[in-house]
Amino acid sequence: MIRIENLSKSFTLHNQGGAVIPVMAGAALTVGPGECVGLTGQSGAGKSTLMRMVYGNYLAAGGRLMVGDLDVATAEPRQIIALRRQTLGYVSQFLRVVPRVPTLEVVAEPLLALGTPADQARERAASLLRRLNIPERLWSLSPTTFSGGEQQRVNIARGFAHAYPALLLDEPTASLDAANREVVLSLIEEAKARGAAILGIFHDEAARARVCDRLVDVTEFTPKAAA
């Protein structure tokens, strides 16, 4: 489902004398349907950079980056928008929403964007929020006022609302209590069971051991000249 070949990335800092910083070279990995692959490597090794490239948030400098049958490295913005809507979900570490939009709508939005009838979309959103222990009295409020942990759970609910064939998870269990961590791990297991290809970053070692089928150390992709 996800196939990365010889992927490279560099940043050019035009406002700092045009310095070119190569951050990744020769990156390669695959994630099959129903499989969860964990990215490892110390902080700054490029785990998040690689995830952002798969999502089309960072531009690739070279190589191939297939998600389904689309090469994200060379795709048109419009193709990436369609990919994100239908195929590729992303649970980032931060929730970014329009202020004042109720939590229930924030979670239902990916489904509404796909044309799911509003009542069905809200029902699915409600069941996820309930599972993730967000009290019903908060659903009509904007998540921008919530605690960090609550925001993260809203973000997870939103990311799991649609059954994406491919999912990117950036620290989905960080700073969750034991009960909610368990809910998130079951959501991941259920997604795998229905055939989703998952690429994730998990600092939580027990979580990683439980859901990941394989690990890929991104340190291998650090450009040799910069090492």
Place this chain on the structure above:
Amino acid sequence: MTLMERMTMTDQPLLRVEGLTKRYGQRIGCADVSFDLYPGEVLGIVGESGSGKSTLLSCLAGHQRPDLGRIAYDGRDVLAMSETERRRLSRTDWAYVHQNPRDGLRMGVSAGGNVGERLMAVGARHYGDIRGKAADWLGRVEIAADRIDDRPSAFSGGMQQRLQIARNLVTGPRLVFMDEPTGGLDVSVQARLLDLLRGLVRDLGLSVIIVTHDLAVVRLLAHRLMVMKSGRVVEQGLTDQVLDDPQHAYTQLLVSSVLQV
């Protein structure tokens, strides 16, 4: 077929712009701008004052005639249309939200009249329907029902802007041009408006071209982003990609100059 399927299956752009150039004597207004806009897409155009973004918008909307280039709307050559045809288009299929609400409103006509007038221009005649629809739209932009008979001159700047948006959207246009639409609004109204616009884009398959200098607004609203400097497009791409991984020196400067977007 759902709206979504219809949108993703259409491979015809709603608006196709090629090589658009506008000069003011020796000075460049905008030069060699090309892009396609598809149904349901929101395109943000950012740049600082004098970058040509407002010139580009007014050429697209037919307020100014470009010197060079082509604009095709739904397969029709806009620059070759007669004035009558173009005016009909801007009353029905298009909408234009001005930066200054006074440019988009009739200040001597009541709020309800301002909204109803656009409905009448496309053939609505039943007074009760028109008033009912106007009241509904005033509610959607958070103008109290008891202000329907007040003139916009009695409104605050923020309320005027909200009224202008209601007036523009009441006829269900397919393409909306917006010039710094959230500039004069209270932060809370701006948020409500962003939410309203997102909902409309999603539910009606609306296409929007929004010119702004507010990167936070485009991040939340625009699918794609075009960055302009000195009349030219220096970078374009997915909104979050351009903001998070800008490639051009000017975009890098623009993004790094903002506290947080």
